[in-house]
Amino acid sequence: MSSKKMVIMNVLENLSENNLAKFRMALVDRRGDRRVALGKVERKDFMEITNVLVSTFTEDRAPSVTAELLRSIKCFDEAEELDNEIAKLKSSAGKTVAASAAAETAACTAAGGTAHSKEEHFVDKHMPELIERVCNIKKILDILQKKKVIQGEIYEEIYNTPVNQEKMRKIYRLALKSGKAAKEIFYECLKEYEPYLVADLEHSE
Template sequence: MASTIRQVLQLSLEDLTTDDLKKFRASLLDREREGEPRVRRRALEDKDEVVIADVLVSTFTDAKAGSVMVETLRDIACNRIAARLEAELENLNPQGSRPSADSMIPTSKARPGEHLVDKHRSALIQRIRRFPPILDKLLDRKVLSQEEYDAIMAKGTSQEQARLLYNGALTSSGTAGKDIFLSVLEELEVHLLEDLRRS
């Protein structure tokens, strides 16, 4: 079993097909996030999984490399590998393997203990329009049971669906469920989240 972040990342990279590994390298090179270091093309071009894992850790540090890789895997639609990597990182380092959702809130606007999905509850309920794909992913990632999923899908509007999700599964699943919900929103509602963070 892998015992370091680098080994966990390397093993996940080895699960990618040759084409997906090319897409992963390209997506990582295209990645531009404020305040993050940039990966140089020469560091990744034609490199294997061992070198790519080393580049991730040396560029983003042990604390951030895992979350960068998960986001990049989701960018190239390797969601199953991304979910497995998230679980492995959580087992390896429950406190430090992934950034908490609260760390994504600008410091000046965050209240102690307040999760981003709680802070913007009303706006998210009103502004998420395509709720079924979000619910599908929450079901796949075990935030929702089949019974909860069916009850939410039976609601007539996306606002009613969102309210039932907040009042049920997101409340009972705690921070872990909210973190998963946030990662799904990062994937499917990225422009909405960016707008909320700027507001």
């Protein structure tokens, strides 16, 4: 059994039955290029769900999908634990999804520009997915304010919006309208606070 698979299994094993049930439904309801039918996970235990995650999304992508789903059901501590354990495997794994994304960015920069200088910007290209899937919005808002992409009034308006998807729509409408520099700062925030989501989306390009 792979180490990544074991990490996912250990995290799911520690979920309460209620949270595991929520995880099953979040997995079935997840939007994206690969879908999981209810019959594959209904009444299944953590080991069988782990097998479905790995077989559906591949060993490399399964941890990012798992962390994303954990955050969507508000299991933030478990998602952080998963991220930390996967990060510990970097030195022995040889290659991780996050490292691949970083290497791609570095290569594009060395060639004479940012990772998105010659094509549609990442945050524009993946706007629907980012609106739907970004979870760590407060941390991102704090950086956007610190970098003066947004001011206090706009920060408060977005922060006080109750639904994450609406927060993200307002970030696009109010924070990113100033142009490429704002988008680059937002992209760097995503890489820091949503690394597996960024890697997942870049992998799908």
